[in-house]
Amino acid sequence: MATATITGSLRTFGGANFNYLDPLIIFRPSSAHLGPSSIFSGPDVRVTPESDSSFIATLERTDTMLTAGAHYKVIIEWRNPGITGSTGPGVAQHDTGWQIEVLAGGGPIGDNARPPRPNFQMVIVSPTPPSIFFGAGAQWLQADPNDMNNPLNPANTGIYHQLRWED
Structure with missing residues (x-):
C-alpha cells in the first residue's frame, strides 16, 4: 500500500473556524483505478477536521496508479441549521472542483492540487x-x-x- 499524508485546514471564506457546524472533508476518488498489483475502489475517504480546523488525510497515492489522471475530488459537507427537515437540520455541501493528486511525500493540500x-x-x-x-x-x-x-x-x-x- 503506497499512501501519503495530505494536510491543511478548513476555514470559512472569512477565515473563521466553523467546526460548530460539524464539517466533513470528503476525498472522492475519480473512479476505480489500477495499481501495479492492486485494484483500488470503495467508499470515499471522510475526514473530520480537528478543533483548530486542521486536518490530516492519509490517501492512496495517485502517482503509483496505472490510470492516467487518477485523482481525488474534494467535497466539503457541513450541518446547515438554516435547512430543516423531518429528521433535523439539513446538510450543505460544496464541491471544490479542484483535483488532488496524491504524490510521494504528500504534504499541504495546495501542493497536491490542480485546478478544475x-x-x-x-x-x-x-x-x-x-x-x-x-x-x-x-x-x-x-x-x-x-x-x-x-x-x-x-x-x-x-x-x-x-x-x-x-x-
Whole structure:
C-alpha cells in the first residue's frame, strides 16, 4: 500500500473556524483505478477536521496508479441549521472542483492540487503548439490558420495532436 499524508485546514471564506457546524472533508476518488498489483475502489475517504480546523488525510497515492489522471475530488459537507427537515437540520455541501493528486511525500493540500479541468473540447489551429494550456483533451491541428487550405504551405503538416496533462 503506497499512501501519503495530505494536510491543511478548513476555514470559512472569512477565515473563521466553523467546526460548530460539524464539517466533513470528503476525498472522492475519480473512479476505480489500477495499481501495479492492486485494484483500488470503495467508499470515499471522510475526514473530520480537528478543533483548530486542521486536518490530516492519509490517501492512496495517485502517482503509483496505472490510470492516467487518477485523482481525488474534494467535497466539503457541513450541518446547515438554516435547512430543516423531518429528521433535523439539513446538510450543505460544496464541491471544490479542484483535483488532488496524491504524490510521494504528500504534504499541504495546495501542493497536491490542480485546478478544475474544463469540460469541453477545443481545436486550436496553429503552426506551433499553443502557448496557453486549454485543458486535457484539447486538440491542436498543426497548420497555418491564415492559409489552411493551401497544400503547398509547409506549415500545413496535417498533424493532429491531442493535449494532455504532463507530470
